[in-house]
Amino acid sequence: MTRLNRERVLRAAVALADESGIESLSMRRLAQELGVVPMALYKHVANKEQLLDGMVDTVVGEIDPPEPGSDWRGVVRQRILSARRVLLRHRWAYRVIESRTGPTPAVLEYLDSMIGVFRDGGLSVDLTHHVMHAMGSRLLGFSQELFEASGASGGAEPPGPALAQRYPRIAELAAAAAHDGDSVVGGGCDDQFEFEFALDLLLDGFERLRVEGWSPPGRG
Amino acid sequence: MTRLNRERVLRAAVALADESGIESLSMRRLAQELGVVPMALYKHVANKEQLLDGMVDTVVGEIDPPEPGSDWRGVVRQRILSARRVLLRHRWAYRVIESRTGPTPAVLEYLDSMIGVFRDGGLSVDLTHHVMHAMGSRLLGFSQELFEASGASGGAEPPGPALAQRYPRIAELAAAAAHDGDSVVGGGCDDQFEFEFALDLLLDGFERLRVEGWSPPGRG
């Protein structure tokens, strides 16, 4: 077995999280996967937090660079959808990114580049600032649902009529959602459509503000 | 000391999380706070997951009911801002809510009632469905930033010029943000303004779609 290094550790960690879920990624389990004693990992990452940081950077590094185009909205759109594809490959990643206390270098670079697209598209510094906030985690392709789509709903809750009676509006929505009965928000829907619906709504809103020459309200 | 019950346990848990942060909420610590042995808690909650579920319901129960009004946007806006105030009182809550695998009863009730406001406001079932998705966690007052505002940035990163050189666009934005130098996204900004900016952008977009009689694109 060749020697360990930081990159091998990170790649193994990402692979392990992809396969077994983030909750089963422990230093001990990762070490075992690498055929090494747990403490060996600490020669390559300072601690578990830094391991997670490194995993985030690995994943964010998979996002395609922006493809230059004349329409800033198209460039943003394409890149965010690329980010989304990456996040769908690594379903644990959005939780980990959100759990970081600060942005990692790869994320900073990504954000910097995104800001560049907005600025080059003609949005003022102020508008870009608020736009970045408004996009929030959507910038990285999160759909930020309230709950994981579908999934085992855990509780032994009666599946149909009882719920429909207690939450009639939810039932109405669920019934209307394309496929058959689904969980409250997310299950049975076309997640990709939902993501793009919200993304385009926001991008259109930004464009409208740009055209109107939006400027921040006076302070105070 | 009076006897324990589920509600006392939940209230103590919420209080402990408020004071010491969610990361220091352990069954053992909570038991100690209640002057009881750890295993005593398990007579009132099945396990830690269910404790967290209960905490979520407690917090969501603090959100004001909708104040009826003629303008659906106003009703939604007011209620979401109430949710946001609650979430700001319990800063650990949004993380816990996101970590739940399924919605709890209080959350279901909240969502149901929110759907009612949209429907009564004249949005079609389909549009309401997508609107709920588009709002995502914003429905509960999350600003869903990429990272916690400000906070100790952990790393010994040089604060100013070096970062500005590597991430010039970020630096430009940061410089323009009202107050002095802040972290990438969040610090030094008026979070409340940012939240309302995005919220109103979305609500305005929804209203526009409603007026235009939006209907879902044909399938396939």
Place this chain on the structure above:
DNA sequence: GAGAAAAGGTGTACGGCGTACACCTTGGTG
């Protein structure tokens, strides 16, 4: 090539966690 120094890997151990399980204590009911 010899030897030192740096880098990488090991073994043991500690304090924390959630919680299973068997047990005791208490308060309310017949």
Place this chain on the structure above:
DNA sequence: CACCAAGGTGTACGCCGTACACCTTTTCTC
């Protein structure tokens, strides 16, 4: 008063992250 269910206890297990001291291997220098 006896009983029994509900509530509280004590012990123990198997995880976790990681500090610390140690050994081994590689790499660098003369």
